[in-house]
Amino acid sequence: MTSGNSRISYDEPQTTPDGKQIWLRTSKVPLKDKNNEAVGILGIYEDITDYKLNESNLRIAATAFEAQEGMIVTDATNNILRVNSAFTEITGYTSKDVIGQTPLILNSGRQDKAFYQEMWECLNETGVWEGEIWNRRKSGEVYPEHLTITAVKDASGIVTNYVATLTDITMSKAASDEIKNLAFYDPLTHLPNRRLLMDRLKQALASSTRSGQRGALLFLDLDHFKTLNDTLGHDVGDLLLQQVANRLNNSVREGDTVARIGGDEFVVLLEDLSERATEAAAQTEVISQKILASLNQPYQLGSHEHHSTPSIGVTLFNDHETGLEAIVKQADIAMYQSKTEGRNTLRFFDPKMQEVITTRANMERELRQAIQHQQFQLYYQIQVDSMGHPLGAEALIRWDHPERNMIPPIRFIPLAEETGLILPIGQWVLETACAQLAVWHQYPHSRDLILSINVSAKQFQQADFVAQVKETVQRYGIDPTKLKLELTESMLINDIAGIVEKMNMLSVIGIRFSLDDFGTGYSSLQYLKKLPLSQLKIDQSFVRDIVVDNNDRAIVRTIIAMARSLDLSVIAEGVETEEQRQCLLEKDCMNFQGYLFGKPMPIDEFESLLSKV
Incomplete structure (x- = not known):
């Protein structure tokens, strides 16, 4: 006032009588008389506490908005209104790039619709969503971020804005992944370690208990690994371990676990095997043999070529009765048994199961030798009409084993199917049958006979099956109408269209088809009408008790009746008594096969039977 200012104004804090802190804005003007002399002062006080508080909040908000975290502000319809500089630094997008856009501009494609649906459900229900998400920078790089979205609502509870804060967690996630890798993975081979293996084994046991399907644990130890380390050094030993890990991964199925639990010890966890122990053991043995074959191949370790073999122990499991450590111990014991029995081999913990596997392996080896040395024979079982006149025969394979005499097909055909050996065996049967038809064609009493042979599903599934049959028929110069191929109903479950196509191609040249074991499988008129069949064969299980059942x-x-409606002939197999034949005749079945007319016999006995008939 004394300086001549007509008015002054200032803000100052004050304390009320009750101790409350407030802000006052003070304005003062001089009061003058008629001579313009100051005679007093007029003071005006305004409470500006709320204003000061808002000003402080705005200053804090402005500072916070330009913090290290990226920030996005959108309207209620998710259009971007504002971003901060940290957002630009993280994403590469400037304000100009994104204002008016939606946050979808950052979408990496890593999260599916269900993820975003769940996010918005949470945001709408609680007003907040927080989590990790993969987004895409302007450069195209996909990166992980921690994202928090908050809904801003007005006084009536209506959403007016969304505010998102985001943090680039690339470094922290990489560190977290590194910690996880160190905790659960072997640093040398990058395979699961013992801790992760035991966790997966625990889950496998729980799954096995629920489903009833068995699992298997294979314990592998590299033979003479210490010698390699001692002679060529640990660096070379490490190279071998890494290559073994790769070969193991390539030998198992998707979903199986390969782990390294220390030194030269590896464990393979197989899941979802058969519910039956013998079948599960067979499946395990197939995978184990694949592992053995792979690990027996030479290794190139730098400048050194090295040969290594594994000893493998196996145990099967299917419930929680045996503890985790006990299962590993069983496989370990079996592995040591493998070592004591010569190394580079496979042994099961269960002695009975080992016996089954050994028997199966021996039979497979002997079956391959049988193919090579042509140890098979065809036996012929006569087929007759209602008057007892011969119509033909069914050719049935026998294995003339050099030590175990004659082995029936039920003992080796299932194994041949599993191993694929049925293909060369089936071709041998076709060749032998065609050769016999060529011989029969030379004599009046046998030239009209029809010879039936069984064909497996695996044979039929071959892309060149039709060509194989045609070529064989032409090579032996036989009448194709005298060759009948017998199929089983189970073959018709898969790829019915492909089977019909191949049957039609062979039917064109005159080859006949019979449906074997009819009534025991999956037949329906729906597909029977599509098949170019000439005959249905009534299974012997229906013939056995037909007189009394x-x-x-x-x-x-x-x-x-079904066959008659489809214009097909019918033959009954397994006819052993006159009563059965008579009962079948009364039902209008006119063709028969069974011990009543003749058992399966070698060709010379069959020729003798023909001459008598």
Whole structure:
């Protein structure tokens, strides 16, 4: 005032009588008389506490908005209104790039629709969502970020804005992944370590208990690994371990676990095997043999070529009765048994199971030798009409084993199917049958006979099966109408269209088809009408008790009626008594096969039988 200012104004804090801190804005003007002389002062006080508080909040908000975290502010419809400089630094997008856009501009494609649906459900229900997400920078790089989204609502509870804060967690996630790798993975081979293996084994046991399917644990130890380390050094030993790890991964199925639990010890966890112990053991043995074959191949370790072999122990599991450590111990014991029995081999913990596997392996080896040395024979079982006149025969394979005499097909055909050996065996049967038809064609009493042979699903699935049959028929110069291929109903479950196509191609040249074991499988008129069949064969299980069992008689009557409706002939197999033949005749079945007319026999005995008939 004394300086001549007509008015002054200032803000100052004050304390009220009750101790409350407030802000006052003071304005003062002089009061003058008529001579313009100051006679007093007029003071005006305004409470500006709320204003000061808002000003402080705005200053804090402005500072916070330009913090290290990226920030996005959108309107209620998710259009971007504002971003901060940290957002630009993290994403590469400037304000100009994104204002008016939606946050979808950052979408990496890593998260699916369900993820975003769950995010918005949470945001709408609680007003906040927080989590990790993969987004894409302007450069195209995909990166991980921690994202928090908050809904801003007005006084009536209506959402007006969304505010998102985001932090680039690339470094921290990499560190977290590194910690996880160190905790759960072997640093040399990058395979799961013992800790992760035990966790997966625990889960496998739980899954096995629920599903009933068995699992297997393979314990592998490299033979004479210490010698390699001692002679060529640990660096070379490490190279071998890394290559073994790669070969193991390439030998197992997707979903199986390969782990390194220390030194030269590896463990393979197989899941979802058969519910039956013998089948599960067979499946395990197939994978184990694949591992053995792979690990027996030479290794190139720098400038050194090295040969290494494994000893493998196996145990099967299917419930929680045996603890985790006990399962590993069983496989370990089996592995040491493998070492004591010569190394580079496979042994099961269960002695009985080992016996089954050993028997199966020996039979497979001997079966391969049988193919090579042609140890098979065809036996012929006569087929006759209602008058007992011969119509032909079914050719049935036998294995003339040099030590175990004659082995019936039920003992080796299933193994041949599993191993694929049925293909060369089936081709041998076709060749031998065609050769016999060529011989029969030379004599009046046998030139009209029809010879039936069984064909497996695996044979039929070959892309060149039709060509194989045609070529064989042409090479032996036989009448194709005298060759009948017998199929089983189970073959018709898969790829019915492909089977019909191949049957039609062979039917064109005159080859006949019979459906074997009819009534025991999956037949329906739906596909029977599509098949170019000439005959249905009534399974012997219905013939056995036909004289005394009303159900069997009803089934046989239905099969015959069905065949008649499709214009197919019918033959009954397993006919052993005159009573059975008579009962079948009464049902209009006119063709028969069984011990009543002749057992399966070698060709010379069959020729003798023909001459008598």
